[in-house]
Amino acid sequence: MTEIIVVTSGKGGVGKTTSSASIAMGLARRGKRIAVIDFDVGLRNLDLIMGCERRVVYDFVNVIQGEATLRQALIKDKRFDNLHLLAASQTRDKDALTKEGVERVLNDLKEMGFDYILCDSPAGIEKGAFLAMYFADRAVVVVNPEVSSVRDSDRILGLLASKTRHAETGEKRVVQHLLLTRYNPERVERGDMMSIVDVQEILGLEVLGVVPESESVLAGSNAGNPVILDLTSPAGQAYDDAVARLLGETVPMRFTEAPKKGFLTRLFGG
Amino acid sequence: MGIFDFLKPRAPNSASVAKERLRIIVAQERAQRDAPDYLPTLRRELLEVLKKYVNVDPDAIQVKVSQEGGHELLELSVALPDKAGG
Secondary structure: OOEEEEEEOOOOOOOHHHHHHHHHHHHHHOOOOEEEEEOOOOOOOHHHHOOOHHHOOOOHHHHHOOOOOHHHHOEEOOOOOOEEEEOOOOOOOHHHOOHHHHHHHHHHHHHOOOOEEEEEOOOOOOHHHHHHHHOOOEEEEEEOOOHHHHHHHHHHHHHHOOOOHHHHHOOOOOEEEEEEEEEOHHHHHHOOOOOHHHHHHHHOOOEEEEEEOOHHHHHHHHHOOOHHHOOOOHHHHHHHHHHHHHOOOOOOOOOOOOOOOOHHHHHHOO | OOOOHHHOOOOOOHHHHHHHHHHHHHHHHHHHHOOOOOHHHHHHHHHHHHHHHOOOOHHHEEEEEEEEOOEEEEEEEEOOOOOOOO
16 A cells, blocks of 8 residues: 655745655655655756765656656665655656646556655645645645744645545545754744744644754755764754654654753853 | 843744734635635625725625535625714
8 A cells, every 4th residue: 555645835945855855765764665756847856865866867757758667767766775766857848747647657656566655845836736745645744933934834734635636535635744844942942933832833733743953954965865864963863753753653752942051051141 | 041131132022923923814814715716806896886885995895605504604794984984
């Protein structure tokens, strides 16, 4: 049984691709067979974040248009051979993705026996974002503790509840998860960043995970090694916890509180 | 919080401002999301007609669709201006 998961957010720059790459690696490390698809036609980037940009020969649109087979286009990860990437096309033709074409590729991936198909959505609510979420069984909505990101997430949650295949057939609903990234506990404590509880209350949804703002995220992207591979970093561990929860495990939240200050810092302020 | 913190200017708690603003706008957008697409046009056209007879404010018209006991209810409410204003 294959499960289709969309990673989406509405707003750009909140960490969708970073999160997709880490979740994909995390699932693969736990032994799951996983295919991850970059839906951002014209702005391919997941390949770069995952460190396989030089091995892209054929892409998603080539497969949809019959110019390559799915097996030719899937790029096997060098670290986990149960992880495959289908890169986005760099074409500027916005209509390159069709609902029928996407459905066909997803069905073929299901037949190949993948446990999970992860769809990395582009920003916005245009065609690419719509198609990335349309066939999903579950959604991971990436949100930053910041006003525009939270508002856009609510809009996306509304679309997930109405503009997806499950919503249209009415048989099931898309399971929704919130992934709070770029979280800074010190700033929350000072009162200049919304807290986990604030975001949960506004969106009416519990968080799947909270990823602290961390320098290791950029370092990971720089090297093409998603941060989840760095289990010494809090962000990497937080992503790994989120993946465990995605698989149904109960894992306590970590890195959500500011480190305790020493006596002198408390006395004189910090 | 240090004991000399009272000497520093106190910054307003911007997180609670953010939360309050979001709470209002998100509630408003959710209400609109579930409403039929024709509501904004209906509202605008009603306003045009009303303006022929009374000098109403653009935001004096509330158009709402709600569910009541199995059927949909279209609710219109118009706040007429004061005698002095009209």
